[in-house]
Amino acid sequence: MAGDSHHPERSAVAALAEEFLAGLREWLTIPSIGVDPAHHADVHRSAQWLADRLRADGWPEVEVWDHGPALPAVYACWPAADPGAPTVLVYGHHDVQPVDPVDRWHHPPFEPVTSGDELLGRGASDDKGQVAMHLLAVKAHLAATGRNAPGVTLKLFIEGEEESGSPHLRKLLEDHRDDLGCDLVVFTDTGVHDRDTPTVNTGQRGVLGGEITFFGGTDDVHSGRAGGAIPNPATALARLVAALHDEDGRIQLPGFYDDVREPTERERADYAALPFDERRWLAQNAGGAQAVAGEPGYTTFERIWVRPTAEVNGLSSGYTGPGLKTIIPASATAKISFRLVPDQLPENVAGQLREFVAQHTPDGIRAEVSFRGTGVPPYAISPDDPANEAVRDALELAFDQPVRFARAGGSGPAAVLQAWLGVPLVYLGATLPDDRVHAPNERVVVPLLLKGAEAAAHLWRMLPERLTR
Amino acid sequence: MAGDSHHPERSAVAALAEEFLAGLREWLTIPSIGVDPAHHADVHRSAQWLADRLRADGWPEVEVWDHGPALPAVYACWPAADPGAPTVLVYGHHDVQPVDPVDRWHHPPFEPVTSGDELLGRGASDDKGQVAMHLLAVKAHLAATGRNAPGVTLKLFIEGEEESGSPHLRKLLEDHRDDLGCDLVVFTDTGVHDRDTPTVNTGQRGVLGGEITFFGGTDDVHSGRAGGAIPNPATALARLVAALHDEDGRIQLPGFYDDVREPTERERADYAALPFDERRWLAQNAGGAQAVAGEPGYTTFERIWVRPTAEVNGLSSGYTGPGLKTIIPASATAKISFRLVPDQLPENVAGQLREFVAQHTPDGIRAEVSFRGTGVPPYAISPDDPANEAVRDALELAFDQPVRFARAGGSGPAAVLQAWLGVPLVYLGATLPDDRVHAPNERVVVPLLLKGAEAAAHLWRMLPERLTR
Incomplete structure (x- = not known):
């Protein structure tokens, strides 16, 4: 040939x-x-x-x-x-x-x-x-x-x-x-x-993963005994997680976007020129997700390549077995990871998360934040x-x-x-x-x-x- | 004697x-x-x-x-x-x-x-x-x-x-x-x-307990592949849970308070006359909770006896073991129970919860709501x-x-x-x-x-x- x-x-x-x-x-x-x-x-x-x-x-x-x-x-x-x-x-x-x-x-x-x-x-x-x-x-x-x-x-x-x-x-x-x-x-x-x-x-992208635990009491409490009269750490944690993004999906950690480098026009044009079949992408790359979603003003490729993200990787609190246990859980934990883009530094984002958690910890709740390693830049x-x-x-x-x-x-x-x-x-x-x-x-x-x-x-x-x- | x-x-x-x-x-x-x-x-x-x-x-x-x-x-x-x-x-x-x-x-x-x-x-x-x-x-x-x-x-x-x-x-x-x-x-x-x-x-109080599951894709997805570009069911569920109460702790199900009977002056006076040691109550009745909290305008006894409540009993989503798995979970579940007061009916509250969940299910998420039995009036x-x-x-x-x-x-x-x-x-x-x-x-x-x-x-x-x- x-x-x-x-x-x-x-x-x-x-x-x-x-x-x-x-x-x-x-x-x-x-x-x-x-x-x-x-x-x-x-x-x-x-x-x-x-x-x-x-x-x-x-x-x-x-x-x-x-x-x-x-x-x-x-x-x-x-x-x-x-x-x-x-x-x-x-x-x-x-x-x-x-x-x-x-x-x-x-x-x-x-x-x-x-x-x-x-x-x-x-x-x-x-x-x-x-x-x-x-x-x-x-x-x-x-x-x-x-x-x-x-x-x-x-x-x-x-x-x-x-x-x-x-x-x-x-x-x-x-x-x-x-x-x-x-x-x-x-x-x-x-x-x-x-x-x-x-x-x-x-x-x-870089990554920083961590875990936030909200502690209420020392023990789970029967909700008939105290329900309505003490803070529920699971509710408090849900409120923190809900506050992590605004309505547009922008991450609310203080200063989170300060170091984010915008893609150049040339890069955006390159990504826009790539073939993208949304249904195929959802099925093959996104675990069968039902729809795309994300930060307005950015394409799917931009969202996953040049924009940072905060994702809940796991939630656990209280009773999670079959049936129901009417308790107020003693604690609630969220595993959260951030994908980072240049020029964000994992150590800065760790500090921002600690600050965010402190801002969103209500009275009667004690928070613990830990990170898995120091992250990947x-x-x-x-x-x-x-x-x-x-x-x-x-x-x-x-x-x-x-x-x-x-x-x-x-x-x-x-x-x-x-x-x-x-x-x-x-x-x-x-x-x-x-x-x-x-x-x-x-x-x-x-x-x-x-x-x-x-x-x-x-x-x-x-x-x-x-x-x- | x-x-x-x-x-x-x-x-x-x-x-x-x-x-x-x-x-x-x-x-x-x-x-x-x-x-x-x-x-x-x-x-x-x-x-x-x-x-x-x-x-x-x-x-x-x-x-x-x-x-x-x-x-x-x-x-x-x-x-x-x-x-x-x-x-x-x-x-x-x-x-x-x-x-x-x-x-x-x-x-x-x-x-x-x-x-x-x-x-x-x-x-x-x-x-x-x-x-x-x-x-x-x-x-x-x-x-x-x-x-x-x-x-x-x-x-x-x-x-x-x-x-x-x-x-x-x-x-x-x-x-x-x-x-x-x-x-x-x-x-x-x-x-x-x-x-x-x-x-x-x-x-x-009566009780109605149920479970809400939000489904995203069919499988957990690596957050590096799709993070930022598809809905995260754990985040969506946290937003629903956060929306369940307003800032004052009032429950936001449509019509939830319509059938709530206020206590009489005589009842409130009776409850107010009972001894209440907050620290002792927290330690002995509330699982060691750190503080009281709840609906403004009501005492702790009123909050637990004559006011209805919505409590998260459990949360589960994604990876909850040791360490970290950077996934977007395929689903997220909250177990929630309501304590009810006269004249609320469990079957009405079940309908209100279904309506609330429908209102708070974002695009790209499928919701399932189930109840444990028909509740207790x-x-x-x-x-x-x-x-x-x-x-x-x-x-x-x-x-x-x-x-x-x-x-x-x-x-x-x-x-x-x-x-x-x-x-x-x-x-x-x-x-x-x-x-x-x-x-x-x-x-x-x-x-x-x-x-x-x-x-x-x-x-x-x-x-x-x-x-x-």
Whole structure:
């Protein structure tokens, strides 16, 4: 085919595809569920599998960083032939989500199966598939260019705690500051907009999660004895939650929007140009929600990508079993998480929530607020950044079509990596929003993974000319 | 003592007290927990124990009504010597509450113990103690008057399903319409205001309990995928709960207050004259609540006795385990119960709640409302009713001090009995608000039970002259 002759990377990927898939399937059989201590040995096995594979692929420097308390990360380096070439650090993770509810899987989650052009199994998309994609990319890059070293110095940093919220990432970065030095980070844990619409992701929201508990008395009280004459913590908490948004859905924490960066006209135009089928989005991306809703003046994509949000994740109070218990509960708890956008900082929002709770705690109620960790900061990079333009051009070569910029609504350690390493961070991924990551029957679309590998191979070739050192 | 010579009933009660306590302790060893099917055999044993005791006491007519599905009730009748004497039906129950949390009891709940002037055990106060009080009262009445039949025709109706909400009471009343005919009901499942303040109860609030569920999507959704762009059922439910009361705590169901009967000046004056120690009330009656709160313009007693209330009994939505799950829940549920006052009807309030929920269900949310049974109607009788004045006078004789009228904030089948039997219903009881009924370490104050028995003995003597037939 004509395309193949123009893009030797494409031919190289095609030639290596079968071997690539066999390896990925083998890796997917290892249940590296990092959040489950019963599977920590599997996380170690997974790291070892990856290290062995990298060595077999010819990576000259491969290490398993396994000095607790962090679950093992895999580090590898392949220096460029040209000592002046830029250094790129590829970030991904090899731990996977739990598989509950396991009875909703159509096959055992760690016995991957192929169906049409899909590969199904836990981790196929998030994130083993995309890490394996990079291993393939390097081999294709070398084969296509006929070199025995990549065009850029490549470093791989594949952590084992992403699904646990990367609790030891800062420590790993600190301990390995010298190893991890680079000119650019390529973050590989996001994907493209849809099968027919390749996109470059340019950011992720941050997240801060916490818990608010309102205490009334020391015990639940029979509502016949005191109902109507003492504060009900469940009612008080409902009033606080109701006050969290105004009628338009704007979040009422004091100063919450002060640091919110509005999207540029160019970004808004890019998002508006993406195909959006509301019914399909509700069914496939929004858990079967019945309607869209949100902040006026913003589209659905803007609401989930560039606007912050406050969501109740859980409520609990009093009696919740079958039937009825006519009590005034002693306490009520709401779990609430905020998705944050640049330039909001989780620590500032934590303070705003404490202030908001203090303002909304009525007489006779005592409030407790706690947070899960320190939160994840948001991250975004301009579509105009030269590295981002290089990624876009690499994807256009691989997909043979124009590529737009988009963002992701979820969260990841991009801002931490960027801040710690002090270099730009770009996203390169080829998975889909409806890959059922974190859910039963996770899958990856194999032709997209191959396109992603081709794009990465293009990128390693192109970057030395495109990166301003 | 002078008192004894004036009140032969008092001497008779004192002479019978030891035998009375021995019998009650025996009955309290039977764990007749009606709500627990594992204890249904014990409910049968309890009914049999009572029937045997009544026969031993000389009641000429004793039946165990044990034709399911109702748990067994005990019926007994002792005709007055004078065929023209009025007939009084005494209502009580022999089923008891569960004992959870059992580890907070200081002794096994069904091995009653004596401590000072208290008898401790499940059912000591609610309601076996008060039923036994009536058995003692009849014996004392006969002994004091030297007769071999009571001054009024006495009927006992002691049901076995009160703690289950009396689900078959209407059926029992229907099946035994001829047996249960009477001129007055004496309801014995409430008590006096405090140890030093004897009172006659004149009413109970009704209750209607239900559950509201808001449904969003079919599945929980990762808040990174859709957060900010779809309705959150937990937030929507919190807004509904917040809207249930206005800033003054007035309930916002449409028409909710239309049928509410204001207390009379005499009733308000009676309640205002009762001793009230706010700190003690909060600690002993309100589960250690930190402050009183409620509808402006009403005292605490008015708020719990003569004003209706809406209380959230439970909230549940999304993830409520340890840590955090950043989801938008698929649904959210609130259990809510209303305490009602005359002349509110549970069926009307059910309709008002359905209307309120419809008004407060936002786009994209589907609501379901369900009720537990048909509710319990409120009941109150005027302090000026001649039967009520007779009860007050009987209590004044027994307690040697003035007796005021009060009410109870809880609920019971008084209205059902009154409506079905078509005669006045008065309350006679001698338990205390801090008897820890429905809670660990339930107790009854024995000298108060003996006063109650004396008052009942006075009442059976006095009633023929006092009751207008």
